[in-house]
Amino acid sequence: MNTPNTINCLVVDDEPLAAKLLTRHINQFAQLHLVATCENALEAFDLLQKESIDLLFLDIQMPGIDGLKFARSLQSPPSIIFTTAYRDYAVESYELDVVDYLLKPITIDRFLKSITKYLGQINSGRTPNHFQEVIADHEEPFMYVNTNRKFVKVVFSEVLYVESLKDYVKIHLPDQHILTKEKISEFEQKLPDFFLRIHRSYIVNINQITAYTMHDVEINDQEIPIGVSYKKEVMKYLRGNNNAFLT
Template identity: 75%
Template structure:
């Protein structure tokens, strides 16, 4: 669990819904509500001045809706969408959000969302801590079960790893190997020069050939940077390139 406070921002044009979120937030000592905004423009101006870790964002709002607003942010915080409609679930998850809460939001459902956020940020910090350590001697390869046999895969040959629900696809130069494993579990088996940039992708930082604010390029493949990973990923890549 994170020891520091998580700065939160509520963006909702419905006062009753915003007040309910405020009450839920007050139940958690590690959550700090910085402000509550009634529209996207007000929220945008506040994000320029305040450091926000977690955004509770309503989808249906006058002017700019929550999904368009999230897409407009270059360095968005982690996002939990709040809405009275189920219709936006698929579209919102394409933005790699933490969670999607249906109104009225109960304290039990709110707690699950906060646990998701804390687990994700803890895993990110662990991944980046491993990436910044000096290289140590250790295992240089891993055996993975594919097509009923165990195949040796050298860590240095792995370009990136992609999640396929209950499987992961290990992308190597000229070939791919698929094995039954959750990407979060597989991540723990990799050495420090691998880190998560999206809920569906882990990359080998030594294989990155280019990057933008939205994606990383490895061997001609553009790998998206997830919204909730973006801030730390870009900071890490800029620091790495500056040290080279």
Template identity: 45%
Template sequence: MKNKLRCLIVDDEPLAANVLEKYILRLDHLTLVGKSQNAVEAFNILNAQAIDLMFLDIKMPQITGLEFLRSLRRPPAVIFTTAYRDFALEGFEMSAVDYLLKPISFERFLKAISKIVDSSSGQSANESASDSLNTLDREYIFVREDKRMKKVLLTDILFIESIKDYVKIITKSGPVMTYLKMNYLEEQLPDQLFLRAHKSYIINIQAIQAYGATDIEIEGTVIPIGRHYKQAVHRRLDELML
């Protein structure tokens, strides 16, 4: 590929970080530009230079890898590295490229890298990750409900309603209530299937049964079209009718 992927390792375990460094150095299309033992150091590196791919440990002092990733407005592609299986579902919920359990074999490392890099495509990790989110290759999301992670198929979602700090995901099999910000969830859903119709609603375009100037009907529920979303919503719906 034309440009090497610029990698950052964030891990407070020196031995684990050294293993990742050795793996990175073995691949021609990767280059290591930084190592940090905590989120503060990593934040400074991210602000100082461009990073395409971050290998992020979850259990770290002061702030966890998950908390750190949530704090970033425009994070690079992320591969979580940890000795704990318990965080896997939450990691994938945050759109991580992969989740590697320590000790990490080189074979497993290669498999993770292959998810974001095609050596003949010339794509950066950010481009690859973005393309992945904007296709239906991602068929589901995991959300937390009642202290458990629940798998929700994207095609089963009818619409999503924001209720203060929670969202109610209305699916074909019933509602799922979870603590999530609407804007964050909107970023995780593929644009060709979902549409923000109102500050409190995201709809599945394929589930629309009828619509008018001010509202959309899905499974008997009338969903208002927000004033600030009206132009974009009708432009999108008109395109679908062509």
């Protein structure tokens, strides 16, 4: 049974083994729902008239209408990830503003990067189909974070702070921690402007700060250090927003 946050997927590929591999990848993610697989563009076109599809995995070289021509023919296409064994179509495919271009055979790691990129586009406002309504209905802005091959919703205002652990970030919430594989510098770009980088290893939610000194900020009973190279900008920011810390 689909939930409102389900990402409806369609695979269009005339190679059974390639379609089977994509199906296996899709089924590993709780938020992804495979609506159907089609062997050609005509089958896919008929299905798109009947079903709400958010994400289309589209092979390029197919009999009849190829994937590029099919993508151009769609007036209101879903988000598209091209899948192909050939590098030659990369430039032409990106002119269609697709999410990604996957080379076969598609590994689970590369597949995960594509899904993460797709979710990033959702969070930035490039939102397909029913996702636009789902996000619009929420008063609190949020993002989906991948953890253990499951995408978990994180409401920005509930985040206390973010901690870097080498190639991972640990998102500290009031009642739990979420670990996701991403560098903190990349994760920082996805956060709203009420988050502040105070250390090479820490980003804090300024609305959660309960006290600060020249050396650290406090969030509840947790002391978080201010890095030497960040101190000047952090102090300038905090002192310029003193009203935010008055109760």
